[in-house]
Amino acid sequence: MIVKIGFEYEEDTVYLRCPAKVGRNIRKLQREFFSWLYDRKNDHPYWVPFGVNQDGTEEFGLSYNEDAFIYWLNNVRFKRGKKVAFIIKKPKYLPKKTISF
Template sequence: MIVKVEFMYEEDTEYISCLAKVGRNIHQLQREFDKWLYDRENKHSYWEVAGEDEEGEKIFGVCFNGKAFVYWLNNVRFNKDKKVAKLIETPNKLPKKKIRF
């Protein structure tokens, strides 16, 4: 299944080719990904220092793209030998689903 991935503040659009079981649940998976992505207990590479608060403590934000979502699907959520999703340059058919970050 092809999923169109749009980013709210960017003009970039990416496409993911995934197993049908992933595509059917893509909106629920996106919500799970968001929880994982913004959980400070998770030591992933998408954290960036966004500034400091009044006490000098670092404030963190995230910077990611479709590659991060595909990584999470393949290595965190499903964590199996078989990859369930991959980024593709140009889809050979129309996307059946669309998500927006």
């Protein structure tokens, strides 16, 4: 299945190829991804330090793109060694679903 990924602040459009089982649940998976991404207990490379607060504790923000979602699908959510999601340049078929970041 082809899924179109749009970005609010960018003009680029990315297309994701995945099995139909994954594509049918792509919005639910996106919500699960955000829960994982924003959970400070998860040590992933998308945390970016941006300063120190008044208590002297380092503060972090997030910096990610479609690669983070693909990483999460392939290595966290479906981690059986087989990749389930790939970025493709130009789809041969129209996307069945669209998600936005």
